[in-house]
Amino acid sequence: MTVYKGYLRIIKRNMNLILMYLGIFMAITVMFQTFAEEGNYGNFQAESVKVAVVDEDGGAFSSAFQDYLRQFHEVKKMKKDKALMQEELFYRNTEYIVRIPADFFDACVKGGEKLQITNVPGSYTAFYVDQQINSFLYMAGVYDAAGLTEEEMIQALGDLEPARVELTDGSGTAGEMPAYGWFFRYIPYLFLSVFCYVMGNVLSAFHKGDLPKRMQASAVSQRRQSMEGLLAAATIGAGLWGIVILAAFLLYGKRMTGSPGLAFYLLNSLAMLLVSLAVSYLVGMVVGGKNMQNKLNGIVNVLTLGMCFLCGTFVPLDVMSKSVKTVAQFLPVYWYELVNEYLVEYDGMAGSMRGQILEGIGIQLVFAAALICVVLALAKWKKGRV
Amino acid sequence: MIQIENLVKRYGNLVALDHLNLQIQEGEVFGLLGPNGSGKTTAINCMLALLKYDRGSIRILGEEMTPDNYRVKQQIGIVLQNVAVFDELTVYENIDYFCGLYVREKEKRKQLVEEAVQFVGLEEFVKTRPGKLSGGLLRRLNIACGIAHKPKIIILDEPTVAVDPQSRNRILEGIQELNRQGSTIIYTSHYMEEVEQICTRIAILDHGRSIAVGTKEELKNMIKTGETVTIEGVLLTPEQILSVRELPHVFSVEYEEQILTVRCTKAEHNLIRLLHYLQEQEIPFGRVFSELPTLNDVFLEITGTKLRD
Numbered sequence: 001m002t003v004y005k006g007y008l009r010i011i012k013r014n015m016n017l018i019l020m021y022l023g024i025f026m027a028i029t030v031m032f033q034t035f036a037e038e039g040n041y042g043n044f045q046a047e048s049v050k051v052a053v054v055d056e057d058g059g060a061f062s063s064a065f066q067d068y069l070r071q072f073h074e075v076k077k078m079k080k081d082k083a084l085m086q087e088e089l090f091y092r093n094t095e096y097i098v099r100i101p102a103d104f105f106d107a108c109v110k111g112g113e114k115l116q117i118t119n120v121p122g123s124y125t126a127f128y129v130d131q132q133i134n135s136f137l138y139m140a141g142v143y144d145a146a147g148l149t150e151e152e153m154i155q156a157l158g159d160l161e162p163a164r165v166e167l168t169d170g171s172g173t174a175g176e177m178p179a180y181g182w183f184f185r186y187i188p189y190l191f192l193s194v195f196c197y198v199m200g201n202v203l204s205a206f207h208k209g210d211l212p213k214r215m216q217a218s219a220v221s222q223r224r225q226s227m228e229g230l231l232a233a234a235t236i237g238a239g240l241w242g243i244v245i246l247a248a249f250l251l252y253g254k255r256m257t258g259s260p261g262l263a264f265y266l267l268n269s270l271a272m273l274l275v276s277l278a279v280s281y282l283v284g285m286v287v288g289g290k291n292m293q294n295k296l297n298g299i300v301n302v303l304t305l306g307m308c309f310l311c312g313t314f315v316p317l318d319v320m321s322k323s324v325k326t327v328a329q330f331l332p333v334y335w336y337e338l339v340n341e342y343l344v345e346y347d348g349m350a351g352s353m354r355g356q357i358l359e360g361i362g363i364q365l366v367f368a369a370a371l372i373c374v375v376l377a378l379a380k381w382k383k384g385r386v
Numbered sequence: 387m388i389q390i391e392n393l394v395k396r397y398g399n400l401v402a403l404d405h406l407n408l409q410i411q412e413g414e415v416f417g418l419l420g421p422n423g424s425g426k427t428t429a430i431n432c433m434l435a436l437l438k439y440d441r442g443s444i445r446i447l448g449e450e451m452t453p454d455n456y457r458v459k460q461q462i463g464i465v466l467q468n469v470a471v472f473d474e475l476t477v478y479e480n481i482d483y484f485c486g487l488y489v490r491e492k493e494k495r496k497q498l499v500e501e502a503v504q505f506v507g508l509e510e511f512v513k514t515r516p517g518k519l520s521g522g523l524l525r526r527l528n529i530a531c532g533i534a535h536k537p538k539i540i541i542l543d544e545p546t547v548a549v550d551p552q553s554r555n556r557i558l559e560g561i562q563e564l565n566r567q568g569s570t571i572i573y574t575s576h577y578m579e580e581v582e583q584i585c586t587r588i589a590i591l592d593h594g595r596s597i598a599v600g601t602k603e604e605l606k607n608m609i610k611t612g613e614t615v616t617i618e619g620v621l622l623t624p625e626q627i628l629s630v631r632e633l634p635h636v637f638s639v640e641y642e643e644q645i646l647t648v649r650c651t652k653a654e655h656n657l658i659r660l661l662h663y664l665q666e667q668e669i670p671f672g673r674v675f676s677e678l679p680t681l682n683d684v685f686l687e688i689t690g691t692k693l694r695d
Contacts, residue, residue, distance in 0.1 A: 002486030006472070009483075013474040210470035214531070216453075217434045218487035219460040 003215075003225050007232030010205050014198070021197045022240065026247065029190045032314070033182040049125045052078040052085075052094040057104040061140075064154040065100065068136050073129065085118060095120050096129050105150065109140045136160075178259070180252040181344040187244070187269050188276070188313050188333045192304040194240060195280035199233055200296040203284030212382070226379045230281060230372065237277045241270065261343040264357055268339045271364035275332040278371035279303065285378055312337035332367035335360045387412045387539065387570055388433065393442035395428055395594070402428040403439065404594040410572060410587075415565050417585030418574040419681060425594035426574040427467065430543050433572075434464060446539070460488055463537035463569075467544045469528045471516050478503065478512040481530050488535035502534035505560065522553025529557065533564060540564060541572045546580060558584050578681040590685055597688050602681065609687040610637060611679045612652030615660055619672025620646050626667060633659055 011018070051073045055062055069075050078085065078097065088094045099116040107113040115133060119126040139160060143153040206212070206229075215225060245266065248256060256262065283303070287296045308314050310324060311333035317325065318341075328334035339360035346353045388410040395403040403425050410416045418426045431437040433444055435453040444451040446458050471480045481499045489495045503509055506526040516524055525545060533540055542561065546554045562584055565571050575581050581588055582602050589599045598605055612635075622630075622641055630648060631639045635656055638649035650656040657676045664671055 002483060002490075005486070006475075006483045009479060010472065010474045205472055205474055208470075208473070210466040210468045211472070213431075213434075213436055213466060214464060214470040214484070215487075216436055217459065217462070217464045218484070219456045220487050221454070221456060 001228060003220060003228035004232050007202065007229055008235065010202050011198075011232065011236050014201055017201060018194075018198050018236075018240075021194050022243065025190045025193045026244070029183070029186040030251075032186050032189075033179070047125050047128055049073045049096050049129055050092075050094045051075045051129060052088060052097045054078050054080045054085075054097065054099040056080065056102045057100045059104065060154055061105045061109075061150060062100045064157050065104070065136060068157060068160065069129075069132065072132060089118065089120055092120070095123055096126050098129075098133065105140075108137055109144055177344050178252075178255060180248055180256040180259070180265070181340065183248050183251065184265055184269060184340050184343075185337065186313060188272055188311070188336055189304055189308045190244065191240075191269075191272055191276035192279060192307065192333075193300060195233075195237065195276045196283045196300040196303065197296065198236065198240075199277070199280035199284040200287050200292075200300070202236075203229075203281070204287060204292050204296075207285075222379055223376065226376055230277075230375070233277045233281050234274075237273050241273045245269065264339070264343055264361075268336060268343070268357075268361055268364075271361045271368070272332070272336045274368040275336075275364050275371070278368045278375065281375050282371060282378070285375065285382070307331050307333045310334070312341070317341060332364050335363045335367075387414075387447060388572070389443075389445045390429070390433070391443050393429070393432060393439055393444065395425075395432060395437065395439045402594050403432065403442075406442070406591075406594060406596055408589055408596060408599070410570065412570055413565070413568070414587055415561070415571040415573060415585045417581040417588040418572065418591060419576070419578060419581045419588055419685075420591035421576055424591040426576075426591055427543055428594070429591070430541055430572070430574060433541065434462065435459075461538040463532045463535065463540040465529050465532035465540070465542040465545050467547060469516070469524050471524075471527055471531055473515065473517050476513050476515055477508050477519070477527055477530075480516065480527060481534050484531040485534035488537075498534050498536060502530040505533070505563075506530040507556065521548060522550050522556075525549050525553060525557060526560075529560065533569075536567075536569075538569060539572065540569045543574050544576070545573075546575070546577065554580075578685075582681055588681070590681070590688070592685075592689050598684065605681060605684045606679045609679060609684050610651055611649050611683045611687065613650045613656050614677045614679070614683065615648045615650065615657050616675040616677070617646045617648075617660070617664070617671050617673075619644055620664070620669060622646065622669065626669065629667075630660070630663065633663060636660075 049072075051069055053066055053069070053075060055066070055077060066075055073096075076094070078088070078094070080099070085097055089097070097118040099118075101107050101113070101116070108115060115137075117126075117130070119129075136157065139157060140153060143156055148156060206215070216222065256265075259265070283296070283299055287299060311317075311328045311331050312320065313333060317328075317334075317337055320328070325334070339357050342353055342357050342360070388408070390406055390408040393403050393406040394401070406425065406429060408416075408429075418429065420426050428437065432439045433446070433451065435444075435451050435455070447461060449455060449458050451458055472483065475483060478499065481502050482495065485495050485499050485502070489498060503512055506529055508523065508526060508530065511519060511523060516527060519527065529542070529545060532542075540561075545561075546557055549557065558580060561571055561573065565584075571584075573581065573585060585602070587599070587601055588605060589596045590605070591597070598608060600608070621644060627639060627641050627646075630636065630646070633648075635650045636648055637651060638647075640647040648656075648660060657674070661674070
């Protein structure tokens with residue numbers, strides 16, 4: 001295990017550099033996560049609109065209609081005064097004004113006449129009120145066709161209740177992405193950046209001058225040298241993974257430990273770790289010669305930022321176009337982010353979801369294995385070029 | 387111990403090794419001498435199976451040398467032209483690392499590393515990083531990394547390039563000591579003085595071919611030159627130059643910038659005859675040198691060019 005020990009000694013000598021990179025990229029990750037979390041709005045929110053009613057009818061049916069609206073919105077009465085109406089809308093004292101015509105029942109239920117509406121231009125909440133008014137008038141039409149008297153109809157409409165929706169909230173985050181979900185989402189960026197820089201610097205020590213020649217002329221096979229190098233990379237990877245996960249536990253504490261999907265979060269990050277290590281080893285083998293640091297910076301930035309933008313680390317997968325997703329499927333980070341999204345959305349691990357999560361993790365492992373094969377092939381190819 | 391037969395290596399249209407044949411016996415200090423680009427390093431790389439070759443065969447210790455023949459590689463130590471050590475490791479760690487590629491037992495390795503440190507005289511620098519060593523000390527570290535595992539064959543590829551005379555002498559003495567301890571040495575250089583000093587047998591390479599092989603005496607006996615006389619600050623007419631050419635045993639005369647170079651065949655009193663002629667003609671002259679033939683003369687006569695051209 002001489003080669004392995006040599007790697008570890010060189011890694012030890014580069015420890016300050018490693019901790020510096022870890023610190024920088026950890027800070028960037030937490031910063032990204034904080035900004036993203038601040039912009040995260042709830043997925044489900046009841047909307048209560050300030051509705052004003054100009055009641056020209058004043059009858060029992062008109063009164064029932066206003067009671068119906070009061071279940072959802074703040075309803076107040078308003079005089080029929082065009083200037084007043086404009087002023088109220090301008091100052092947003094009201095967002096939606098509905099005029100109930102005289103002879104409301106005959107005109108609107110029997111005659112199918114539409115209610116006169118005035119609202120704030122571009123207001124999306126008006127759409128909800130429109131739907132609720134249409135629903136009320138439609139039900140009134142149904143009851144009328146069924147032969148109910150006006151009193152019976154008012155009674156029946158009064159009994160109408162808003163639909164009840166029950167949401168399962170397995171993660172206990174009320175539909176929001178948990179903070180640790182954001183942290184895990186940015187892990188590919190952290191792993192790829194740190195490992196590429198660390199392994200790039202460490203491997204460059206082995207590529208300097210005539211060192212590859214001396215190594216190849218030695219009694220240790222090229223295959224064994226590569227395997228011991230990969231093992232050393234795995235050791236440093238395990239160490240860095242431990243630090244990152246420990247940081248997550250310290251940052252998110254019980255919120256994270258209480259998550260039923262914790263084991264899968266960890267498993268997914270481990271798969272990503274293997275991919276990152278293989279990518280970084282490959283980068284380290286390619287980068288060398290003069291201006292090594294500049295070349296490394298260029299490759300790492302293109303690789304990490306490119307993959308992270310394409311695969312849903314910086315931009316959520318659900319806002320990406322189909323063609324981008326099709327391309328991203330050929331990159332391992334996509335599968336990591338997909339699994340992370342499943343875990344965030346369906347923390348409970350239903351049977352079929354578990355299968356999809358394991359499939360995503362499996363695909364990452366296949367990517368890692370393929371990259372390791374490329375590393376070994378490249379090492380063999382380089383051997384013939386000295 | 388090492389047999390190279392009809393070795394051909396091409397880089398595109400360039401023929402780096404052109405049917406090279408060499409036989410190196412156990413216990414020799416075998417020198418590969420030739421100008422830059424003559425194929426010395428290519429030959430070494432082929433011997434170490436670092437390069438694939440187009441034709442021929444290489445047998446080392448009775449076995450065909452292939453990239454996967456680790457049994458043979460185990461017996462070879464290599465000191466490369468450029469210093470190949472890790473800047474991140476100390477002197478001791480570097481030697482220990484490269485020794486560890488051949489010797490797994492920790493105790494034995496520790497002993498070998500300490501012996502190597504002592505051998506190259508780096509005891510005071512064991513905890514120093516290579517970046518803080520002078521050029522000469524760095525070369526010694528490079529050698530220690532190649533020989534620590536006590537190989538049967540040691541290949542040194544121009545180990546004294548850019549080294550001060552003091553370190554160079556120490557390195558050359560060290561190589562002779564390694565040979566005395568039982569290692570067979572293959573030494574490449576374009577410094578003929580070094581090769582003459584330490585090698586028991588020499589192959590002169592040019593354009594990828596071995597143009598002469600033998601001991602230094604054998605090589606010198608191959609050529610016509612027995613003595614070269616150089617006289618500085620002498621003014622000669624063309625007739626006088628022709629007269630010098632006619633002196634007994636003289637076969638070549640060069641006259642340039644008042645320096646007369648006369649090459650004579652192996653005979654006695656060449657210098658006396660020449661000085662006697664100058665006195666007779668009352669020609670004043672400055673400093674006078676007389677040299678026995680060198681490997682450069684061998685190279686010059688065989689190829690028509692100087693070794694360092």
